[in-house]
Amino acid sequence: MKTLKIAIQKSGRLNEKSVEILKNCGLSFENYKSSLISTVQNFPLEILFLRDDDIPEYVQDGIADLGIVGENVITETQAEVEYLQRLGFGKCTLKIAVQTGSDIQKLEDLNGKAIATSYPVILENFLVEKGIKSDIRTISGSVEIGPGLGLSDAIFDIVSTGGTLKSNGLKPFADVMQSEAVLIGNKSILDNPEVAELLQRIRSVLSAKSNKYVVLNVSKDNLQKVVDLLPGVKSPTVVPLFEPNWVAVHSVIAEEDFWDKINSLKAAGAEGILVMPIEKIIT
Ligand SMILES: Nc1ncnc2c1ncn2[C@@H]1O[C@H](COP(=O)(O)OP(=O)(O)OP(=O)(O)O)[C@@H](O)[C@H]1O
Ligand SMILES: O=P(O)(O)OC[C@H]1O[C@H](OP(=O)(O)OP(=O)(O)O)[C@H](O)[C@@H]1O
Ligand SMILES: [Mg+2]
Structure with a gap:
């Protein structure tokens, strides 16, 4: 019997819910904050705790067989993986936002403007599709302070409640992508019986919850x-x-x-x- 590996986020927005769904599947494992790998005692599965950015590529390359990660990260990394199941948490929208008093009114006004983001690939695809040429400034976090510091004219980032935008004097301008956490798999393991068993358990947990x-x-x-x-x-x-x-x-x-x-x-x-x-x- 093959021991599967599933990659989940080590800490951050998706960690708690990812652990919860696996525990609700009847899997018994330790979840120490310090350990990067945990062996499930009652199922042939190891859990790898990783930065979410690395999960799609680990699954694509077969280092992990399965992964739980936001769709935004899969699209951004352009990893070739199989979408197995939407998980109903980590729901958010990736939006372009501008300062409240900005003179950017319509999409074409973004031509020649600087947009700060941690998601340059998703943004670039969107701008190409709309025929707009902006200057994409890639930064790894705290994107919302960009316009206030004069670093950019707009930002492109994750929005959920809109609280972070508001407290930084920004307002949503255009929705680009909806995202939620999904279970992904390496393309070669889809016929594996343990994968089918785990997927059935996850689906029964999701269906019970709804x-x-x-x-x-x-x-x-x-x-x-x-x-x-x-x-x-x-x-x-x-x-x-x-x-x-x-x-x-x-x-x-x-x-x-x-x-x-x-x-x-x-x-x-x-x-x-x-x-x-x-x-x-x-x-
Ligand atoms: N405000 C939010 N509401 C809902 N979902 C969110 C929100 N922010 C992020 N997410 C989702 O959760 C994922 C993880 O977000 P998080 O902020 O923990 O990422 P991170 O800081 O890149 O973490 P890591 O340290 O693993 O790289 C995002 O990629 C997105 O899919
Ligand atoms: O619309 P809101 O509900 O305010 O959520 C949006 C914020 O949430 C995420 O950051 P997070 O809080 O996860 O912190 P991070 O930047 O450290 O990842 C995202 O990068 C936004 O900044
Ligand atoms: Mg990350």
């Missing part, structure tokens, strides 16, 4: 209306209550339309609604 287990009481007169609102994994479970003419309905509902569903269920006659997290969904 759903809730719901138990509610309803009188038989309103049962059909309630059941119509609840598809469940296959179909809802209906069990009799001690109270005549009443039943309990057990089902699964999606997190994304949770509150709409709960309000519709109440309106359809549901009472005593209990909502519980689900650990895993295996279909």
Whole structure:
């Protein structure tokens, strides 16, 4: 049996969630801040803790078989890897931003202007596609201070809440790329049975996270209306209550339309609604 290697970020935005998803897959391993490699005790897997910039190339070159990294870093490094699964965390947008009072109003106004960024490849591709020629100034961090220091006229960086832009007197100007953390794999390991097993576990964890287990009481007169609102994994479970003419309905509902569903269920006659997290969904 081959021991797989998965590369995750050592510290930073993606570290905690990457560790969490692996632990939720039932993998048992130590996560010491000082160690750069950890062996999983109950699965043929080693975890490499790396700078996120290095992860796509490690996976491309087969030094790691799998990796968890932001799509922005994969695109920036132009590594040839297989996208296996979007992971739903580390969501952000890469944007061009300008100073609040800037006279840069439309994309063409960026011609001849200096743009500071840590993502020169993504920015260059975007500018070429739009036919714009700017002076890209590559810096490795704290990009947002560029315009204030007179280093650049605009910046291109990751934006999530927009708080960093605002506190540096900047405003979003153009969205270039959406990104989230993804599981990537080396192109030669896709038929590996351990990869298939790990992928199945990750998908069951993700699917459980985006759903809730719901138990509610309803009188038989309103049962059909309630059941119509609840598809469940296959179909809802209906069990009799001690109270005549009443039943309990057990089902699964999606997190994304949770509150709409709960309000519709109440309106359809549901009472005593209990909502519980689900650990895993295996279909
Ligand atoms: N504000 C944010 N909100 C959501 N996701 C973010 C945010 N900032 C970064 N990310 C995502 O998390 C990834 C890692 O960000 P982080 O700031 O930890 O990177 P880093 O400083 O380059 O880390 P490293 O030390 O590993 O090189 C980014 O590449 C991006 O995909
Ligand atoms: O829109 P916001 O929610 O303010 O997030 C955006 C900031 O987050 C990232 O930096 P991070 O805080 O990860 O620090 P870093 O520059 O050290 O990577 C990014 O480089 C931005 O500066
Ligand atoms: Mg980095």
